[in-house]
Amino acid sequence: MQPISIEEVKQRLDAGEKLNLVDVREPSEHAEFNIGGILLPLGNIRVMDTESIDDLKDQEVICYCRSGNRSGQACMVLETMGFSNIKNLTGGMLAWQDRFGA
Numbered sequence: 001m002q003p004i005s006i007e008e009v010k011q012r013l014d015a016g017e018k019l020n021l022v023d024v025r026e027p028s029e030h031a032e033f034n035i036g037g038i039l040l041p042l043g044n045i046r047v048m049d050t051e052s053i054d055d056l057k058d059q060e061v062i063c064y065c066r067s068g069n070r071s072g073q074a075c076m077v078l079e080t081m082g083f084s085n086i087k088n089l090t091g092g093m094l095a096w097q098d099r100f101g102a
Contacts, residue, residue, distance in 0.1 A: 001075035004062055004087040006096045009035075020061045022053060024074040025093075029066060033093060033102050037062075042070045045077050057083050064089035064096075 012019060013035070021037030023030050030039045038052055042065070053061065061083055063071035068091050075086045089096075 001072070001079060001086050001088055003090045005090055006099055009062060009089060010096075010100060020053070020056050020059055022061055022063045022074070024063055024065050024071050029093075033097065035064070035093075035096065037064060040074075042074050045074045048077075048081060050078070050081065057081075058085070060085045060087065062087045062089055065092045067094050068092040 009019065009021075021035060023034050023037035023039050024042045024045060025039075026041055027039060030037075040050065040052060044050070061078065063074045063078070063086065065071040065074075068088060071092060072088045075088045078086050091098075
């Protein structure tokens with residue numbers, strides 16, 4: 001797992017790059033604000049219910065949550081499941097909203 005900054009992700013999104021973003025928060029958090037990621041709560045990842053992203057095992061996958069803690073845990077689990085290019089969004093949605101707004 002490698003960290004990735006909110007600035008780098010924002011820059012890549014603004015440039016039109018297609019990123020594999022995975023939101024590991026709960027559905028209510030995702031509904032409030034998200035940056036376009038696939039909703040896959042940490043609880044699902046912990047029980048290895050990752051069917052919606054299994055085809056991304058060899059691609060870059062950027063996980064995010066509220067602050068970076070849950071996504072860090074998700075990254076570690078995904079790595080044990082064979083995902084080879086996992087990144088954790090540093091600071092999560094709190095940092096994103098603080099820097100870029102909602």
